Amino acid sequence: MNPTCKKRLGAIRLETMKVVAQEEIAPKIFELVLEGEMVEAMRAGQFLHLRVPDDAHLLRRPISISSIDKVNKQCHLIYRIEGAGTAIFSTLSQGDTLDVMGPQGNGFDLSDLDEQNQVLLVGGGIGVPPLLEVAKELHVRGVKVVTVLGFANKDAVILETELAQYGQVFVTTDDGSYGIKGNVSVVIKDLDSQFDAVYSCGAPGMMKYINQTFYDHPRAYLSLESRMACGMGACYACVLKVPESETVSQRVCEDGPVFRTGTVVL
Numbered sequence: 001m002n003p004t005c006k007k008r009l010g011a012i013r014l015e016t017m018k019v020v021a022q023e024e025i026a027p028k029i030f031e032l033v034l035e036g037e038m039v040e041a042m043r044a045g046q047f048l049h050l051r052v053p054d055d056a057h058l059l060r061r062p063i064s065i066s067s068i069d070k071v072n073k074q075c076h077l078i079y080r081i082e083g084a085g086t087a088i089f090s091t092l093s094q095g096d097t098l099d100v101m102g103p104q105g106n107g108f109d110l111s112d113l114d115e116q117n118q119v120l121l122v123g124g125g126i127g128v129p130p131l132l133e134v135a136k137e138l139h140v141r142g143v144k145v146v147t148v149l150g151f152a153n154k155d156a157v158i159l160e161t162e163l164a165q166y167g168q169v170f171v172t173t174d175d176g177s178y179g180i181k182g183n184v185s186v187v188i189k190d191l192d193s194q195f196d197a198v199y200s201c202g203a204p205g206m207m208k209y210i211n212q213t214f215y216d217h218p219r220a221y222l223s224l225e226s227r228m229a230c231g232m233g234a235c236y237a238c239v240l241k242v243p244e245s246e247t248v249s250q251r252v253c254e255d256g257p258v259f260r261t262g263t264v265v266l
């Protein structure tokens, strides 16, 4: 085995975590609460690589950490049923266990922000969950948090109330069935504040918009998705190109999933 892989495997943390609770919070969207020692090491913006408890599915499924409770060693994940793997996760209930690898990825850089700073959070659809822990941690430090969320329609709206505990929240829906009609750009273009940092996670179109709008911002971050296999930097299934380079690439699982705007090709 190549020495880099060996080193990586040595550092990988695997744990059988306990399912504390599971609830359907919106149609086909579930909130899963897991408990285990791994919570100690978790940071906002990282993800867990979950083994599907069915031998027919070999690849793990990556799901972002939505909130972290180190005191009770619990974390929350929020996911939408997309296919077979997530459908099987949705059948888990209290007392079941889940084979978890993680926490994976770099997470959001929340350093050096305090009550003198103001940040913008931008989330879309099932990309909203990892922003909850960001909002919670920054609010504790007195940072002013403004959040703009975009959803397809009223049924898809999640975490509005939870995020509103930490600052002002604007909600947009594509069809206008809830909040402001349109996408997040309708709100963002009219915000006249200067933001010290921008944290975002959402569908590819939204990530392209944030990347372009805040391209040169020194602290604007995108949390990106990519199809993954190993989830730990070894297989290069998840790579993105770097601007103006034919040879350098970035692995979403290991170098990301959080990247500064302007640093990867979307």
Ligand SMILES: Cc1cc2nc3c(=O)[nH]c(=O)nc-3n(C[C@H](O)[C@H](O)[C@H](O)COP(=O)(O)OP(=O)(O)OC[C@H]3O[C@@H](n4cnc5c(N)ncnc54)[C@H](O)[C@@H]3O)c2cc1C
Pocket: 047, 059, 060, 061, 062, 063, 064, 065, 078, 079, 080, 081, 082, 083, 084, 085, 086, 087, 126, 129, 130, 224, 225, 226, 227, 228, 257
């Ligand atoms: C870093 C990261 C964080 C994520 N966080 C969340 C989250 O918090 N909540 C949530 O609902 N979803 C999240 N996703 C997407 C989630 O991983 C997929 O929806 C899930 O893997 C689908 O699995 P499935 O078996 O239900 O679907 P299937 O379509 O049957 O999956 C088939 C294969 O494709 C892969 N795949 C399918 N869609 C995606 C996708 N969008 N991204 C990566 N791999 C995919 C699966 O992992 C699996 O290997 C995240 C993806 C990444 C990369």
Ligand code: FES
Pocket: 227, 228, 229, 230, 231, 232, 233, 234, 235, 236, 237, 238, 239, 251, 252, 253, 254
């Ligand atoms: S999924 Fe294997 S390197 Fe990222």
